[in-house]
Amino acid sequence: MKRLISIIGPTAVGKTQLSIDLAKKLNTEIISGDSMLVYRGMDIGTAKPSLSERDGIPHHLIDIIEPYEEFSVTKFIDLASQHIADINKTDRIPILAGGTGLYVKALLEGYQFNHTPGNDHYRHHLEQLAVQHGNAYIHGLLHNVDPLTAERLHPNDIRRIIRALEVYHLGGENISQQKMDTSDHRIYDSVLIGLTMDRKHLYQRINHRVDLMVANGLVEEVTQLLHSGIPEDCQSMKGIGYKEIVAYIKKEVSLQSAIDTIKQSTRHFAKRQITWYKKMNDINWIDVDSIEDYEDLLGIIYKKIAGKFCLE
Template structure:
């Protein structure tokens, strides 16, 4: 990777306004956007993942969205390899890349020197663990992980079955703990500016999340999930374990009422936002802005100034629009 090129990261919890800010900054700085969202990689999963619409993109190229089918295996290292190619292309075009999303591990893998385990895995072991999860619940797997690798278990939610199984798999076949064998060295791979969006008023953020879920239902989330199932997706796929999909499947299987499913989606989304904030708060390099304590115009202008100063420090190849002003 070219260490003379810069990258702007815009991170934060779900429903906080990352997409809007990144598009406006990309317009001002002749940029392109790389998504750092582990669910928006899937084709056909649009409503439940709150993908940005063509109108919202405002002509800005977006990478990392709709790149694989829901039944395709995909790892963090796969994402890092693809993201490296996207970034290289953006830099070669003389443009400024923005890495935008709420999947902290994706952002860390791209921006920091990261040591990925070379162990490819064992399908039979994964199937055995998946059957155990279905039979005894995800908590059983999580307790098993806590016994052999407490450090990894402490940062993984019990419902994050795929990563829990991966950690167990690495320990089972290599004798190494994931917390020891797969970790960031903390050294950045190239100059990075990190901007974080949050909300000081947690209830305001939760209200935004709840309203987003209601909008998903209005936009046709039930029909989207039904269509995926008709085309061969099934509930045991990692993709279909995402928040919003597994609950609607339970509704379609008549194990939940629609009201119960919607409330579980809202609850799961709120809990996910808390975990995202906890992850990002550990990064001292993030410049934080609370969306409920600063007007949009001021927030945009403050971020514009940060990006302008950063870009001038690392490269003169991109022409910055001096009249960027307040985004409309």
């Protein structure tokens, strides 16, 4: 079984820097689990680590497609799985720096999505809705068309909810009477490190980061994307931080209103991430606020990884 280290937690908790420093100690590579980091030219609004910040550590699934292209959990699983296999062949353990809960869970548990011809676009649409609005929203969509199946499925069981909606969308029938696969299992020999902190502190960090994004040129970045021909309604431009600035550029809202909305949406997103991860099993949660010295934090996490994989 291939080995994998996963660093997960809400946005702005500190996953990026910690993953880089762990990669240095372990002499390994990082695979991004963030659905927005795949887009070239979308750097500021995604808090993408710069080349200098990556500090020579190879990062995968960053800057791999253009902003007008679509990306999905199925594409992520295909690409990430190959990188995990390649890095394991070198006798190193890759680090998955998680951000998008659906992507992380789907990868770790080996989700198999049905590739029925014609349903990929609809599936991508549902996945994006889940990222933007949360699992409860998608669960509500299913409840509207197939309440019996919706009652059987937990709102966080997003894989089966999306599959049920796909079946209804393609054939106009529900799958209430069909047997559904209910097995959840990890397909990697993995250790999951979850970073958390006081909610108030996390929200302060989020607000500060949004202010830095604006100061560092978020408006200019979005303006450049639009001027380069990127449609405002494409998947990437619907991400938090981008759609709000588009509204400002179109003079629909003031800049301050756009900034406030970005902060609020990011806080809500962080809350959904926390809820998602809390439903996953076997996560080693670490309260970042409880460890004052960063080197101590790094050491504690390294020991957990070393204990799992019998490293020196």
